[in-house]
Amino acid sequence: MSTNHVPQGAGHLRAETATAGAATATAPQPGWSPDQGSKDATFPKALVGVDERLGAAKMMRWGLGKVFPDHWSFLLGEIAMYSMIIALITGTFLTLWFVPSMGHVVYDGSYVPLKGVAMSEAYASTLDISFEVKGGLLIRQLHHWSALFFIVGIAVHAARVFFTGAFRKPREINWVIGVVMSLLACIEGFAGYSLPDDLLSGTGIRAMNGFMMSAPVIGTWMTFFVFGGEFPGESIITRLYIAHVLLIPAILVGLFVAHLILIVLPKHTQYPGPGRTNDNVAGFPVMPVYAAKAGGFFFVVFGITALVSALVQINPVWVFGPYDPTQVTAGSQPDFYMWFSDGALRLLPGWLEFELWGTTWSFNIFLGSLLLLPLVWLILGVYPFVEAWITGDKREHHLLQRPRNAPVRTAVGMAAISMYLVLALACINDILAIKLHLSINDLTILFRVLFFVLPVVVFFVVKRLCLSLQRHDRETVLHGWETGRVVRTEEGRFFEVHAPLDEYTRWSLVEYETPRPLGQLDGAPTDEHGVRRPAGPLTGLRNALSSFYYKDSITAVTPSELAAAHHHGEHEALETPEEAARIDQHGAPVSEAPGDDYYTKGLKAGRHS
Amino acid sequence: MSTHHDNLPATAEPAEDRFTNPGFPPHTPRRSDVDERAARRASVQVVTLFTISALASIAFLVAYYAIDPELKGSIIGIGEVNLFHVVLGLTMGLSLLGIGLGAVHWAKTLMPDEESVEERHTMASAQEDRDAVGRQLSHGWRSTHLNRRSALLGSAGGALGLFALPLVVPVLAGLGPRPRGELYTTNWEAGKRLMIDPSGAPIRAADVTQGSVFHVMPDGFVGAAAHELDPQDMMTSKAKDQVILVKLDPAKIKSQKQRDWGYDGIVAYSKVCTHVGCPVALYEQQTHHLLCPCHQSTFDMTDDCKVIFGPAKRPLPQLPITVDDEGYIVAVDGFREPIGPSFWERKRPGILMEDEG
Secondary structure (H helix, E strand, O other): OOHHHOOOOOOOOOOHHHHHHHHHOOOOOOOOOOOOOOOOOOOOHHHHHHHHHHOHHHHHHHHHOOEEOOOHHHHHHHHHHHHHHHHHHHHHHHHOOOOOOOOEEEOOOOOHHHOOOEEEHHHHHHHHHHHOOOOHHHHHHHHHHHHHHHHHHHHHHHHHHHHOOOOOOOOHHHHHHHHHHHHHHHHHHHHHHHOOOEHHHHHHHHHHHHHHHOOOOOHHHHHHHHHOOOOOOOOHHHHHHHHHHHHHHHHHHHHHHHHHHHHHOOOOOEOOOOOOOOOEEEEEEHHHHHHHHHHHHHHHHHHHHHHHHHHOOOOOHHHHOEOOOOOOOOOOOOOHHHHHHHHHHHHOOHHHEEEEOOEEEEHHHHOOOOOHHHHHHHHHHHHHHHHHHHHOOOOOOOEOOOHHHOHHHHHHHHHHHHHHHHHHHHOOHHHHHHHHOOOHHHHHHHHHHHHHHHHHHHHHHHHHHHHHHHHHHHHHHHHOEEEEEEEEOOOOOEEEEEEOOOHHHHHHHHOOOOEOOHHHOOOOOEOOOOOEOOOOHHHHHHHHHHHHHHOOOOOOOOHHHHHHHHHHHHHHHHHOHHHHHHHHHHOOOHHHOHHHHHHHHOOOOOOOO | OOOOOOOOOOEOOOOOOOOOOOOOOOOOOOHHHHOHHHHHHHHHHHHHHHHHHHHHHHHHHHHHHHOOOOOEEEEOOOEEEEHHHHHHHHHHHHHHHHHHHHHHHHHHHOOOOOOEEEEOOOOOOOHHHHHHHHHHHHHHHHHOOOOOOHHHHHHHHHHHHHHOHHHHHHHHHHHOOOOOOHHHOOOOOOOOEEEEOOOOOEOEHHHOOOOOEEEEEEOOOOHHHHHHOOHHHHHHHHHHHOEEEEEOOHHHOOOHHHHHHOEOOEEEEEOEOOOOOOEOOEEEOOOOEEEOOOOOOEEEHHHOOEEEEOOOOOOOOEEOEEEOOOOEEEEOOOOOOOOOOOOOOOOOOHHHHHHHO
């Protein structure tokens, strides 16, 4: 039976004991049984009218029975989803009081330190929400925190999808939708925290003005059109507002619905495990377990957001004061999701600005702002297609991978994250310099170096870690668990007893498959007549990348290897007990681990030569 | 591996030498499945959580009306807080968490915990469907004469391509005035006094002591006079006219131009960073360095404000100054180059102002 085509259904896949039990059950259904419906149950009369008009029964039958696999990492996307809903709810609340205007007023509210200060209506109304509207501050903090959780949720969810290979066919389109959503979420967040028109957010808008001006050719025009003229003008808050409350949320919600539909249609991915195949999905049906868990989790996320909003102050705009273009505070940082871009601006050296035919090209700014954002998201968006091309894999994948079983992808992902983190930390270089008593100049130079060096180091370390974990898995399969029980033989030798794995545990460690480099597929590519096909210009690149990805792969243990390992052990035991004890004690020496036979003997060309 | 199909990537091990899926492991019942007391205990826990939620919701409403919104208190580890806000948040959090944790606990202890299995179906349509769609599209193409009368396609395409322009162009064109000379000019002009911000007092050169630093705005845009201005003009002026004035030891000034444009060691520079436009607000008196807090561009005050560190490229523009008949510091002229961040046409104002000659 090929592993990818285990026939559907639980019954015959289930281990013997369970099937036997289920078949003979005539007594009342046990509590864990998935179907405890009454035999006499009928379709609710109240819904008959709805069904006649909408076919509700068909939809409910399809929807209520849908199965969703259960794993903690699947909750990460739900955090993002629920946080978005919380932000929508609380944001609607805020629109009832917020005045998106840069018109000037003199503050006369209950916050004494700002009494009589001239400010914009946007800032004054934000103060009113914080001080005059009862509970307004709570809603404001809920809104800001949920927005942050939304973006954190997106980030960790995207990392989960990336490192488990969930983006592979047929889910590439949904990955792209998610990538677009994450970019929109960041822009939405930036637009949102710019609205109060306090000193901090005004400084952010001032910087945005500078970014836009740096765009070659169109920068000046674009800036004047977005700001309605010279900085600061009186339009930008109003325009950011309509983008923040209508345009971007509408697109986000639309994409979010599409994202959900594209999760449900091909059914959710699942982690590999005994019984789980590429053709089935095992989990809990919507009615009742998944509905209770997912619905309950919404309240958990909302509840935690409320607790955080109650106890942890965020964006106290009254402390910053109204925006004044002549003022700035030390330690001005954007919200964390914009750190990497602002950090890039701190690291890019001034010599990247140059003049060409009398025109000014500010790549020291353009590169870190207007170019960096689309570039990062473009790379994210095309990754699934690039990896599929490198792998030469056109199959559908519904079983997730453990990150260690895709060592190069995991290492590439971690290297990219390390680059991102360097940029993000560079954005708080002034704070770090103060807290760590370092020179800000040294720190900036260090980050410049780290940006290039750290990803390389991280790549090699993570790749080696993955390979080591894979070898460890192999070792576990071949020699069993270490029991911690040390036995002394009659001759006085000591060895540790290893317990064999049960077949369910073993399956999780051996089910994965390992692609090998494309260049080693069949030798020279030939057409159906055996004539050698000329290699395209990209073939070399593809083969090189494929080799980079898969040349060091470590394959899963096969049954014959396991048999050989057992046989090997017994054989040795007959001839030299010391050898057997040594193997029992330390596991097989690395050079003799069957996985390495592939490479040392070149039998199955697991390694690029 | 001669059997490998185009659709399948080669893997390092042949398909036949693989372990087979052992199938689902037998189900282990939970405690609450086999022990009625455990089930009852779980049920009580769930009910308790829901009850806490209900009580917290009521407590929220009571607090909303009963507590003074101005009430302050202090919490260990947090410090002084608005108690009204904290109580509202805590009760709301409990009300939500009670429901959430209750539902999850209920699902985990009392609802079925044996997984169901569904079969997956490929997303791809059957070949029959694809063929049918192919015929439908072909029918659409031919039955509308598109295959024979190319003018139809061309004109329809042209019309569709253009119809959005009347909607889009007025919106885009109406967004803002096009840039002209604004980026090249400030409110500084010959004879304009440098006034201290925010008081609006003029600065007598003789009164400026060694090492003093002033934040300066042009006469008429600061102090009482500023209240007469249109607020937008005032904000624009603040954004581009801000100047930092420092009195240095003339011997320390390294640039002759800087000395010439200053007066007796007093020099004035635009305070708008040449990187992205933040105010260059941090002046270190010992080193004479000016630091922009936004991205840490550092300018050397003694060397014509050249960039000595950070992402900015150009020095801060200097405002040429002198003193008038009464001994007050005035501008000799406006800035002689655009202040603030770089932009594409910076060195070629003609590109933006060609029609103004």
